[in-house]
Amino acid sequence: MAHSEICAIPAERLAAEREVMNALPSLRPAIGKPPITRKVDKLSCVRFGSARYSVPNRLIGVRVAVVEADGRLLISDLATGEIVADHAPVAPGEAAICDEHYGGPRPPAPRRAARPRTSMEKAFLALGPVAEAWLAGSAASGNTRLAADLVELAALQAAHGDAMLVAALERAARFRRWRADDIRSILAAGSGTPQPTPAGDALVMALPTVPTRSLDDYALDRIDEIGQAG
Secondary structure: OOOOOOOOHHHHHHHHHHOOOOOOOOOOOOOOOOOOEEEEOOOOOOEOEEEEEEOOHHHHEEEEEEEEEEEEEEEEEEEOEEEEEEOOOOOOOEEEEHHHHHOOOOOOOOOOOOOOHHHHHHHHHOHHHHHHHHHHHHOOOOOOOOOHHHHHHHHHHHHHHHHHHHHHHHHHHHHOOOOOOHHHHHHHHHOOOOOOOOOOOOOOOOOOOOOOOOHHHHHHHHHHHHHOOO
């Protein structure tokens, strides 16, 4: 039966319209303002509000969406819509870093291995990590006579041996003494140098018990009775 509005049989009209129908879009069109996007930099961070926020390092070089919602900063992957980072907003110039985004805890400070250039430096660093730590500390302190100090330390090594020089270097680094003269003084003192140690546990002693008097014994009338009796 023909429909009164379209003047056609609905089933026949539907079959005819199906031939000109197109597929629906695979993604829902965005409603409202477009999201704020940022590109993840080489440090696996995005910059927002003059602050930095970390994201998983697998997204380095990828653009992500940044949204503020309920006092949190949500960062999502534009390709999947997955929220990959959730941070509390920080002040401009600060950074919000999550260790999990880097696959584990970060080192407290970057460590750059010493790169000896001269044969004297190579021979000195052959003494081990203690020599490397002392050399780095001496250079960081601004020692302008480091080359001359290495020559003097080589002479001290020949005179006292490797073991004693390493012990002196360890003590010098502990007390932040970065000159060859300091090493010479430590070696000259020998075993007479003080060996400070951390404070131990508190000394707890059981004190003897003594008899106590009542406060009534110190009343004025009681004192008068004792005086009269005397």
